[in-house]
Amino acid sequence: MTATESQQGVLKMELDKGGAFSFDNCFRNMAMCRMGAAPPRLTSTGTTIVAASYNGGLVMGADSRATAGNIIADKHCEKVHKLTESIYACGAGTAADLDQVTKMLSSNLRLMELNTGKKARVITAMRQAKQHLFDYQGYIGAYLLIGGVDPTGPHLYECTANGTTMHKEFAAQGSGSYAAISVLERDFKVGMDEAQAKALVQRALHAGMSGDNASGNSLNLVIIRPEKTIFEGPIVPDFCKKPEPIDLEYKFKPGSTAVLKRKEIKYEIVESMDIH
Amino acid sequence: MDTMHESLVKAVPALGHYPQEPISTGTTLIAMEFDGGVVVGTDSRTSAGSFISSRVTNKITPVTDHLVVCRSGNAADTQTIADVVKYQIEAYTMLEAEKVSIYRATQIFRQFLYNYRDQLSASVLVAGWDENEGGQLYALPIGGFVTRQRSTASGSGSTFVTGYLDKNWKPNMTKEECVKVVKEAVGLATFRDGSSGGVIRIGVIDKNGTDIKLYRPDGNDFPKFVAPTPHPSWPAHVEAKNQ
Numbered sequence: 001m002t003a004t005e006s007q008q009g010v011l012k013m014e015l016d017k018g019g020a021f022s023f024d025n026c027f028r029n030m031a032m033c034r035m036g037a038a039p040p041r042l043t044s045t046g047t048t049i050v051a052a053s054y055n056g057g058l059v060m061g062a063d064s065r066a067t068a069g070n071i072i073a074d075k076h077c078e079k080v081h082k083l084t085e086s087i088y089a090c091g092a093g094t095a096a097d098l099d100q101v102t103k104m105l106s107s108n109l110r111l112m113e114l115n116t117g118k119k120a121r122v123i124t125a126m127r128q129a130k131q132h133l134f135d136y137q138g139y140i141g142a143y144l145l146i147g148g149v150d151p152t153g154p155h156l157y158e159c160t161a162n163g164t165t166m167h168k169e170f171a172a173q174g175s176g177s178y179a180a181i182s183v184l185e186r187d188f189k190v191g192m193d194e195a196q197a198k199a200l201v202q203r204a205l206h207a208g209m210s211g212d213n214a215s216g217n218s219l220n221l222v223i224i225r226p227e228k229t230i231f232e233g234p235i236v237p238d239f240c241k242k243p244e245p246i247d248l249e250y251k252f253k254p255g256s257t258a259v260l261k262r263k264e265i266k267y268e269i270v271e272s273m274d275i276h
Numbered sequence: 277m278d279t280m281h282e283s284l285v286k287a288v289p290a291l292g293h294y295p296q297e298p299i300s301t302g303t304t305l306i307a308m309e310f311d312g313g314v315v316v317g318t319d320s321r322t323s324a325g326s327f328i329s330s331r332v333t334n335k336i337t338p339v340t341d342h343l344v345v346c347r348s349g350n351a352a353d354t355q356t357i358a359d360v361v362k363y364q365i366e367a368y369t370m371l372e373a374e375k376v377s378i379y380r381a382t383q384i385f386r387q388f389l390y391n392y393r394d395q396l397s398a399s400v401l402v403a404g405w406d407e408n409e410g411g412q413l414y415a416l417p418i419g420g421f422v423t424r425q426r427s428t429a430s431g432s433g434s435t436f437v438t439g440y441l442d443k444n445w446k447p448n449m450t451k452e453e454c455v456k457v458v459k460e461a462v463g464l465a466t467f468r469d470g471s472s473g474g475v476i477r478i479g480v481i482d483k484n485g486t487d488i489k490l491y492r493p494d495g496n497d498f499p500k501f502v503a504p505t506p507h508p509s510w511p512a513h514v515e516a517k518n519q
Contacts, residue, residue, distance in 0.1 A: 134356050137395075158329075163352035164299045166322070166330050178327070 046214025047079060048176030049090035050204045051145045051156050052188060053169050054197035058147045058154045061201045061221040062090045063176070064234055067214045075217045076234065084109050084120050086229055087148030088222050089129075092174030093161060094141035101142045105129060122148045122155040126165055134163025143173045149224050176208025176215040183207045198223060206237055216240055299324045300397075302471025303335060303348035304433025306461045307401050308445070308454040309426050313411040313482030314403040315451065316346050317458035319433065319466045320474035331474040334488075339365060341485045343381055343404035348431040349418065350397040357398055361385055378404035382414040382422060390420025401430055405481050433465030433472040440464055451480060459491065463499025 033039050046067045051060040062079035065072055081089045081102035089105065091098035105128055109120040126146050133140055138161045147156040158171045170188045172180035183204040192200070201221065209216045217240055220233030302323050307316040322330040337345050337358045345361070347354035361384050365376045376384075382402045389398060402414040415428045427445045429437050444457045459478055466472045476491040476498065491498050508515050 130355075134352055160299060160352070162299060162350070164355060166333070168330075 046176075046212070047092040047174030048172065048180050048205055048208025048212060048215040049079060049092050049145055049174050050172045050177075050180050050184070050201050050208070051090060051147050051170065052184065052192075052197050052201050052204075053147075053154050053156050054192040054194055056154065057149060057194060057197075057223065057225040058156060059194070059197045059201045059221065059223050060088055060090050060145060060147050061205050061219055063205060063209050063215040064218045064220060065209075065214065065216045066095055070213075072217075078220065080220045080222050080231075080233075082106065083125050083146070084113065084148070086150065086224055086226075087120060087122055087125050087146070088224060088229075089125070089147075090145040090173070092143040092177075097140045097142045098144075101129065101132065101140060101144070104132070119150055121150040121152065122146060122157065126157040126159060129159050130163050130165045133159065133161055138162045145171050145173055147224065149226050154224070154226075172204060172208070174208070174215065176212035179211035180204040180208040194223065194225070202235075206239075209237065210239055299329055299351045300349060302469075303431030304437075304462050304465035304469060304472040305335065305346045305348055305401050305430040306434075306437065306441070306458045306465070307346065307403055307413050307425070307428055308449070308458055309411050309413045310449050310451050310454045311410075313405050313451060313480060314413050315454040315458050316344060316401065316403050316413075316479045316481070317462040318346055318477050318479075319462055319472040320477060321466075321472055322351055323471055328473075333474070334477060336477055336479045336488055338486055339381065340369075340376075340404075342375075342406060342481060342483075343378060343402070344479055344481060344486055345385070346401040346403065346430075347398070349399045353396045353398040354400065357385065357388055357396070357400070361388060375406065378402065378406050378409065378412045378414075382412075382416070385416055386420050386422050388420075389416055389418070393419050399430060401428065403479070403481055405483060411482060429461065429465075431472070433462075433469035436468040437461045437465045451482070455480065460499050463501065467501050467503075 029039070046065070047063060049060075049062040051058065060080060064075065064077050064079065066074035066077040077095070079091055079098075081091060081098070083089050083102065083106045087109070089102050091102060105125055108128055109125055112124065113120050125148070129142075129144055129146060133142060141161050143161055144159040145156065146159055148154070156168050156171060158166045158168055158173065169190070170184045172184060181204075184200065187200050187203070198221065202219070205219045209219070218234035218236045221231070221235070223230045223232070299322060302321065304319045305316070306318075307314060316336055318335040320331060320333045320335070321328060322333045335347050337347060339345055339358065339362045345358050347358065361381070364384055365381055368376050381404065385400060385402055389396060389400075397418060399417045402416065403412070405411045413425050413428065415423050415425050415430060417430070427441050429441055440461055441457070449457075455478055459476055462476045466474070466476070475493065477488055478491065479486060479488040
C-alpha cells in the first residue's frame with residue numbers, strides 16, 4: 001500500500017467510526033500548509049509536572065508556562081487541577097483537552113460522592129480518566145498525574161492520552177519530565193517526611209523548568225495529607241525572575257578613542273543633474 | 277502505527293505538537309506447563325520510544341485467582357483487554373454460579389483480539405488452572421489465533437531464547453525445574469534484548485492459586501551471565517601504555 005492509499009484508508013476508517021471528531025478538512029489543511037499557509041497554533045502545555053508520595057501523603061507540582069509554538073501563551077497557567085477535596089490531577093498535553101477532562105472528572109466524582117455518601121477514591125478518578133481517554137484513542141491529548149489521599153491511603157497514578165495507566169511512587173510528565181525524572185530517580189527514598197518530599201518535588205520541577213524551554217515562569221505545589229490539603233503557589237524560583245535592569249551610564253568622554261590615522265580625500269564635481 | 281492518524285504520528289514543531297510515542301511493552305514473556313500448573317516469567321520494562329516509562333511494570337495481570345494474562349504489545353490496548361475480559365468473566369461466573377474454564381476464558385480473549393484485530397496491537401499469553409483440565413497455557417498472537425502450548429516464549433525478547441527453551445524442555449518437568457528454566461530464559465532474553473529489562477517476575481498458577489515472585493538484578497537468585505570478554509579495541513601503542 002502506498003502512503004496516500006494508507007492515509008485514505010485511515011481517513012475512511014475514522015469517518016466510518018462516526019465519532020465526535022471530523023477529519024474532513026485534514027487533506028485540505030495539509031495542502032494549504034504545503035502551499036505556505038501558516039497552520040493554526042494549538043496551545044499546548046509544554047510542561048513539567050512532578051509528583052512524589054511520602055510517609056502518609058503526596059506532593060504534586062507543576063510549572064505555569066503554556067506555549068503555542070515558540071510563544072509563551074500564558075505565564076500564569078494553572079496546571080494543578082482539583083478533582084475532589086483530596087484528589088488532584090496535574091496535566092500535560094493539550095491545554096483545552098486537559099481543562100475539559102479534569103472538569104468532567106471533578107463533576108463525575110462529586111456526583112459519585114453525593115450519591116454514595118462516601119469520599120471518592122483515587123483509583124476511581126484514574127479509571128474514569130483511562131476509559132475516557134482510551135475511547136478517544138489518543139485524540140484527546142491529556143497526559144495526567146492523578147494523585148490523592150483516600151480512605152485506603154495515598155495513591156499516585158500516571159495516565160497517558162492513549163489510556164495507559166501506571167501506579168507509581170514518584171512520577172513526572174511533560175516535555176520537562178526527562179530532567180525532572182533524573183532528579184527523582186537519584187534522590188527519591190521510600191518513607192520520606194513531608195519537608196523532604198516537598199523539597200524533592202521542588203528540585204525536580206526546577207530541573208525541568210531550567211532544562212526545558214517549554215517550562216518555566218513559576219511553580220504551583222499541592223501537598224495532600226489525610227486530614228487536609230495545602231495549596232502553595234505561585235512560587236517564582238530565582239532563575240525565573242526577570243533580571244533587574246542595570247542603570248549605568250555608558251557615556252565616554254570626548255577623546256576616549258585614540259585617533260590612529262587621518263586621511264583626507266579630495267574630490268570635485270565633474271557633472272551634475274537635476275532630479276525631479 | 278497504521279491505525280493512527282497522521283496528525284498524531286508526525287511531530288509538527290510549528291504547532292508545538294510533539295506526539296508521545298505509543299507506550300508499548302517491548303517484552304519478554306516465557307511460560308511453561310507442568311503437571312498440575314503453569315509457570316510464567318516476565319521482565320518488567322515498559323518503553324515509550326527510547327524512554328523507559330516504567331522499570332518495575334507487572335506484566336502478569338491476574339484475571340481470577342487461578343488465571344493470569346501476560347501482556348505484550350501496546351500497553352493501553354492490553355490493559356483495556358485485560359479489564360474488559362476480567363469484567364466479562366466475573367459477570368459469567370456470577371450469572372452461571374460456576375467458574376469459567378481456562379479454555380473459555382481464552383476464547384473470550386480470542387474473540388476480543390479477533391474482532392478488533394485491525395485496531396489493536398496486543399499479544400498475550402493466557403495461563404491458568406482449573407478443576408477439569410489442570411494447568412493450561414494458551415498463546416494468542418496479534419490477530420486472534422489460539423494455540424495451546426507446553427512451553428512458549430513471546431514478545432521481542434523471545435527470539436533470543438527459543439533455542440534455549442527447545443534445548444531445556446523435557447517431558448514431565450516439575451514445578452521447580454520449570455521455574456529454573458523460565459527464570460534463566462527471562463534472564464537470557466533481558467541480557468540481549470534492549471527492549472526488555474528490569475526485574476524478573478515469576479508467577480506460578482496451580483490448584484492453590486497464583487503466586488508471583490520478584491527477582492531483583494542485585495539479588496543473589498537473579499540469573500548471572502558472563503559475556504565473552506572483548507578483544508582490546510585500543511591502538512597497540514595506547515594499549516601498551518595502559519598496561
